[in-house]
Amino acid sequence: MTLTTRDFRKKRPLRKPPFVVIPAFLLLWLIGVATGEPSRVLEQAIQVCLSCIGIG
Amino acid sequence: METVRKWVQVIVGVLTNSSWSFPFTKSIYQGPLKVICAPGLNCYSCPAATTYCPLGSIQQLLAGLRFSLENGQYYFGFSVIGSIGVLGGLFGRMICGWACPFGFIQELLHKIPSRKFRIPRLLSYGKFMFLLLFVVVLPLVLVDDFGTGSPWFCKFICPAGTLEAGLPMLFLQPNLRNTIGLLFLNKFVIMILFLTWAVFASRPFCRTVCPLGAFYALFSRVRLIKLHLDEARCTNCKACHHVCPMGVKFNESPDDPECITCLACMNKACQFDAISLEIGGIPLTVPSKDLSPASKS
Numbered sequence: 001m002t003l004t005t006r007d008f009r010k011k012r013p014l015r016k017p018p019f020v021v022i023p024a025f026l027l028l029w030l031i032g033v034a035t036g037e038p039s040r041v042l043e044q045a046i047q048v049c050l051s052c053i054g055i056g
Numbered sequence: 057m058e059t060v061r062k063w064v065q066v067i068v069g070v071l072t073n074s075s076w077s078f079p080f081t082k083s084i085y086q087g088p089l090k091v092i093c094a095p096g097l098n099c100y101s102c103p104a105a106t107t108y109c110p111l112g113s114i115q116q117l118l119a120g121l122r123f124s125l126e127n128g129q130y131y132f133g134f135s136v137i138g139s140i141g142v143l144g145g146l147f148g149r150m151i152c153g154w155a156c157p158f159g160f161i162q163e164l165l166h167k168i169p170s171r172k173f174r175i176p177r178l179l180s181y182g183k184f185m186f187l188l189l190f191v192v193v194l195p196l197v198l199v200d201d202f203g204t205g206s207p208w209f210c211k212f213i214c215p216a217g218t219l220e221a222g223l224p225m226l227f228l229q230p231n232l233r234n235t236i237g238l239l240f241l242n243k244f245v246i247m248i249l250f251l252t253w254a255v256f257a258s259r260p261f262c263r264t265v266c267p268l269g270a271f272y273a274l275f276s277r278v279r280l281i282k283l284h285l286d287e288a289r290c291t292n293c294k295a296c297h298h299v300c301p302m303g304v305k306f307n308e309s310p311d312d313p314e315c316i317t318c319l320a321c322m323n324k325a326c327q328f329d330a331i332s333l334e335i336g337g338i339p340l341t342v343p344s345k346d347l348s349p350a351s352k353s
Contacts, residue, residue, distance in 0.1 A: 029138025054243035
């Protein structure tokens with residue numbers, strides 16, 4: 001018996017963990033955004049942190 | 057597929073480093089795109105970087121946590137952890153194999169003809185220590201009189217920062233050369249060590265030290281896109297062991313935290329279609345041959 005592509009895909013159940021993990025981290029990201037964190041991240045990212053790169 | 061992966065690595069590398077005005081500005085990109093998280097290890101002090109490095113940001117936020125709390129700002133790093141968490145949940149360490157510029161550099165170095173060596177499996181646990189200690193604990197705990205910590209991993213270890221930011225900044229701003237000291241020497245030696253090691257062993261930094269790889273490795277079992285082993289088709293021929301750049305024995309450990317989903321085992325090694333790529337359990341690639349057990353014999 002040869003299985004078709006459709007049969008092959010039906011054989012495997014959907015894995016649920018990714019659908020829990022991804023929204024959980026998305027929520028975490030939203031909380032971070034709500035607290036205004038991206039503006040702080042941007043502030044840091046647009047400055048050269050010399051000691052961070054081993055200079056100074 | 058290997059060619060596609062190489063092109064993806066190049067495209068992501070160019071997109072995350074697409075500010076080419078630095079020879080004129082002599083500094084780094086300071087535009088609004090820097091609010092976007094780079095998926096791989098890409099120093100945001102690199103003159104061409106257009107995104108922020110999640111490791112650098114999380115260390116900076118944790119280092120300044122006391123200060124921000126005193127000012128009523130709750131910068132715990134949730135947006136950064138959320139960003140890399142979503143990426144981890146979707147791709148896991150596939151990011152390392154497809155979207156990390158420093159991983160790509162190591163892959164290119166490994167192509168230099170030379171005798172190749174294995175990396176002991178035990179060393180792969182080191183990166184979890186670096187993640188916990190150098191990225192979280194030390195920046196949070198060791199603080200100065202003002203309550204501010206240091207980005208320990210960036211400051212003392214990160215060879216990507218030295219290569220992508222330290223050296224270019226010294227080249228662009230000659231006055232900085234006067235400030236070179238032991239700190240830079242330490243980082244320069246670490247960078248040379250890893251770049252040399254990458255010639256003789258596959259992705260040594262990713263496998264032994266990279267905290268971002270360690271974070272993505274935590275998603276090895278729960279990530280959306282991953283490789284699946286069809287045990288009914290696997291003959292345990294161990295062909296997959298020989299092609300894996302991360303030293304994964306895929307038939308023995310299909311959810312291995314080291315797997316970067318480069319697809320080498322699926323495309324170059326397995327002749328029995330036992331390995332397939334799946335999204336949330338739904339296979340993307342379907343075996344070309346008959347699936348009945350009789351066909352295996």
